[in-house]
Amino acid sequence: MADLAARNESPEILFWVGCAGAFDDRYKRVTRAFVRILEHVGTKYAVLGLEESCTGDPAKRAGNEFLFQMQAMTNITTLNGYGIKKIVTACPHCFNTIKNEYPALGGDYEVIHHSTYLQQLINEGKVGVTGGESFKGRRITFHDSCYLGRANNIYEAPRDVLAALDADLVEMKRSRANGLCCGAGGAQMWKEPEPGKKDINIERTEEALATLSGAAEALANLGGVETETSAPGPHDLQGSIIAVSCPFCMTMMSDGVKNKEQESRVQVFDLAELVASAEGINA
Amino acid sequence: MLQSILFLLLLVAAFGFFAWQVRKIRANILVGRDRDMSGHAAERFQKTLLVAFGQQKMFKRLTPALLHLVVYVGFLVINIEVLEIVVDGLFGTHRFLSFLGPVYSLLMATNEVLGALVIIAVAAFWWRRNRKPPVKRFTGVELRAWPRLDANIILYVEVILMVALFTMNTSDLKLHQLRGETLPGAFPISSLLTGLLPANAGALHLLERFGWWAHITGILLFLNYLPSSKHFHIILAFPNVWYSRLVPQGQFSNVESITHEVKAMMDPSFVVPPAPTAPDGSALAPTPFGAKDVEDLPWTNLLNAYSCTECGRCTSVCPANLTGKLLSPRKIIMDTRDRMEEKYNSPVIFRPNVYGAEAKHEPITDLANATLLRGKVTPEELWACTTCNACVESCPVNINPLESIIEMRRFLVLEESAAPNSLNVMFSNIENNGAPWAFSPSDRFNWADDLFAAEKPAKAAVA
Numbered sequence: 001m002a003d004l005a006a007r008n009e010s011p012e013i014l015f016w017v018g019c020a021g022a023f024d025d026r027y028k029r030v031t032r033a034f035v036r037i038l039e040h041v042g043t044k045y046a047v048l049g050l051e052e053s054c055t056g057d058p059a060k061r062a063g064n065e066f067l068f069q070m071q072a073m074t075n076i077t078t079l080n081g082y083g084i085k086k087i088v089t090a091c092p093h094c095f096n097t098i099k100n101e102y103p104a105l106g107g108d109y110e111v112i113h114h115s116t117y118l119q120q121l122i123n124e125g126k127v128g129v130t131g132g133e134s135f136k137g138r139r140i141t142f143h144d145s146c147y148l149g150r151a152n153n154i155y156e157a158p159r160d161v162l163a164a165l166d167a168d169l170v171e172m173k174r175s176r177a178n179g180l181c182c183g184a185g186g187a188q189m190w191k192e193p194e195p196g197k198k199d200i201n202i203e204r205t206e207e208a209l210a211t212l213s214g215a216a217e218a219l220a221n222l223g224g225v226e227t228e229t230s231a232p233g234p235h236d237l238q239g240s241i242i243a244v245s246c247p248f249c250m251t252m253m254s255d256g257v258k259n260k261e262q263e264s265r266v267q268v269f270d271l272a273e274l275v276a277s278a279e280g281i282n283a
Numbered sequence: 284m285l286q287s288i289l290f291l292l293l294l295v296a297a298f299g300f301f302a303w304q305v306r307k308i309r310a311n312i313l314v315g316r317d318r319d320m321s322g323h324a325a326e327r328f329q330k331t332l333l334v335a336f337g338q339q340k341m342f343k344r345l346t347p348a349l350l351h352l353v354v355y356v357g358f359l360v361i362n363i364e365v366l367e368i369v370v371d372g373l374f375g376t377h378r379f380l381s382f383l384g385p386v387y388s389l390l391m392a393t394n395e396v397l398g399a400l401v402i403i404a405v406a407a408f409w410w411r412r413n414r415k416p417p418v419k420r421f422t423g424v425e426l427r428a429w430p431r432l433d434a435n436i437i438l439y440v441e442v443i444l445m446v447a448l449f450t451m452n453t454s455d456l457k458l459h460q461l462r463g464e465t466l467p468g469a470f471p472i473s474s475l476l477t478g479l480l481p482a483n484a485g486a487l488h489l490l491e492r493f494g495w496w497a498h499i500t501g502i503l504l505f506l507n508y509l510p511s512s513k514h515f516h517i518i519l520a521f522p523n524v525w526y527s528r529l530v531p532q533g534q535f536s537n538v539e540s541i542t543h544e545v546k547a548m549m550d551p552s553f554v555v556p557p558a559p560t561a562p563d564g565s566a567l568a569p570t571p572f573g574a575k576d577v578e579d580l581p582w583t584n585l586l587n588a589y590s591c592t593e594c595g596r597c598t599s600v601c602p603a604n605l606t607g608k609l610l611s612p613r614k615i616i617m618d619t620r621d622r623m624e625e626k627y628n629s630p631v632i633f634r635p636n637v638y639g640a641e642a643k644h645e646p647i648t649d650l651a652n653a654t655l656l657r658g659k660v661t662p663e664e665l666w667a668c669t670t671c672n673a674c675v676e677s678c679p680v681n682i683n684p685l686e687s688i689i690e691m692r693r694f695l696v697l698e699e700s701a702a703p704n705s706l707n708v709m710f711s712n713i714e715n716n717g718a719p720w721a722f723s724p725s726d727r728f729n730w731a732d733d734l735f736a737a738e739k740p741a742k743a744a745v746a
Binding site: 017019021022023024028031032035036047049050052053054056058059060061062063064065066067069070071073074077096099100101104105146147150151152153177178179180181183184185186187188189190191192193194195196197198199200203204 | 537542546548602607610663666667669670672676691692696713717718720727728729730
């Protein structure tokens with residue numbers, strides 16, 4: 001961004017990478033996939049690079065309002081300094097915080113989650129989702145991120161993106177407004193869970209696997225801790241996908257799939273990766 | 284005449300006593316922190332119409348929604364007959380609304396059908412709660428002893444009220460038949476029951492009076508039971524929905540006093556507004572960050588606590604609770620109400636929840652100085668929350684347990700520095716590295732290195 005500003009240019013969008021997008025090895029691949037899409041469609045974009053800092057979301061949800069506001073005001077100063085108007089981010093936590101909580105502190109921007117942005121690109125025909133990997137016939141289930149769905153009422157954009165892939169979409173019993181959290185929000189990502197009977201991401205992964213294998217209906221007590229995915233469904237899990245649109249969900253669902261020893265058959269992908277693959281431009 | 288005077292006295296006493304109880308509850312709610320909820324009348328009106336009157340969110344679960352709808356519509360419609368009973372009682376008339384003719388017949392017939400359906404619905408409710416095992420959300424540490432008894436009392440009273448209504452109608456109908464007269468109105472259920480009553484005019488008259496008095500005194504007693512009961516939701520659900528948060532669920536409240544401090548830190552020229560003072564100009568005790576006790580919560584959260592009917596939909600969708608952690612959003616709300624009544628005004632029947640060993644409370648040694656936080660809600664419950672908003676989404680009357688959880692987390696972190704250690708590590712990472720993980724800030728742009736290095740080296744400079 002500094003380079004663009006030095007040349008007196010301004011970008012169409014600022015891509016807010018987020019800490020996970022910048023540092024987490026798995027989510028860096030999502031960042032790169034999204035950047036390739038931006039390059040592919042010729043969007044004039046910029047990133048803050050070293051000038052970006054944590055939005056403060058985990059601090060605020062953990063109750064550290066002081067630290068949150070320090071982060072927020074620092075970021076707002078940077079963003080306002082560059083005259084940023086429109087921000088796109090692949091992290092629902094950054095999205096929610098900048099969109100909803102920065103305005104009270106002097107940061108007013110048009111903030112778009114990448115699922116909505118990808119949906120727009122597909123609708124405008126800029127991305128054809130053809131020419132690359134075909135998803136025809138592959139089973140995909142979408143795990144709603146709380147901070148995209150319930151927090152901001154975005155349920156359809158990620159589904160529209162997936163629908164464009166021509167895959168075999170299956171919905172989990174708990175989806176959209178009834179979706180089950182991956183277990184990482186509210187700063188849970190950085191601590192061990194409280195003692196209980198099961199970890200939340202395991203519960204959610206079991207539900208996803210049961211849905212993908214078609215065993216969900218056969219499972220009697222889906223929704224409680226008694227759920228087990230031992231009952232095989234009619235579908236082979238091989239090649240099926242759990243689609244996510246949040247770095248936290250990515251980590252939690254990937255860990256869950258590993259825990260269930262299904263990583264050779266079931267993969268967890270972000271929407272941006274799926275679109276880039278279908279377009280044949282993935283890194 | 285004597286009956287009219289007796290009835291007037293009863294009416295005045297019942298409503299007076301009810302008003303006295305409501306004042307106490309109002310005072311309890313107003314100990315909460317100020318929060319400006321004015322404006323947006325059109326939006327609030329629409330929400331109240333849909334969610335409170337229209338029961339929109341109830342229909343996320345079909346079976347209880349239909350059962351609840353029967354009782355709710357029954358309550359609304361049968362109240363028209365109650366109005367008639369009140370007028371008859373005051374002026375010594377008998378079925379004064381009967382001048383409405385066919386409309387009256389329709390009204391009475393509707394009442395009778397609804398009354399029968401209410402009995403069926405209430406029986407189903409009772410079965411859902413008392414069968415072995417009950418519907419899962421009617422279990423839990425917070426739903427034993429008084430809350431469990433309270434729920435059953437409500438169901439028993441509702442059946443008694445309906446039985447009194449049918450006793451009144453059936454005996455009135457049979458009395459008229461016996462005398463060869465026609466009772467105005469249509470009574471599809473009572474006409475089936477006349478065979479059960481004796482063919483004795485004196486006895487029938489007594490029965491009719493007994494049914495009449497039982498129904499109306501039952502209602503007046505029940506009215507005064509409400510402030511002590513979860514059933515108070517039949518009144519407060521409406522203002523509670525009216526005062527719902529209208530912002531996106533993911534938007535957490537801003538703490539303005541902290542904004543002033545942060546601004547002052549970042550900009551030395553910023554003038555911190557003076558702290559509010561008491562009406563006489565003296566300094567007020569500083570308010571803590573976050574909430575330790577009920578008076579630290581916004582008043583809307585206290586209104587929430589009195590609007591809760593303990594249905595447990597919140598807890599049944601809470602990911603932490605589902606996986607066996609201590610957190611139960613319903614318990615947080617019920618604890619808030621118990622704490623208000625323990626510390627401030629209590630209604631006629633006050634039976635605070637007593638948790639068994641299974642609640643795994645930290646032992647409370649100093650009962651006199653116990654507060655909502657630690658006294659009732661433990662940090663372990665609070666730290667289990669993923670802030671996923673499932674509880675907020677699920678509540679049929681727009682109660683927000685998440686706000687209270689965050690307020691108490693704020694107190695733990697900002698006033699007591701009592702966050703779990705791993706969260707303190709996360710805080711210092713953000714402070715020092717600008718990221719919640721321990722990465723060097725200088726590595727923040729590394730993701731771009733191998734992206735452009737191979738094929739588009741020039742592009743790296745764009746960003």
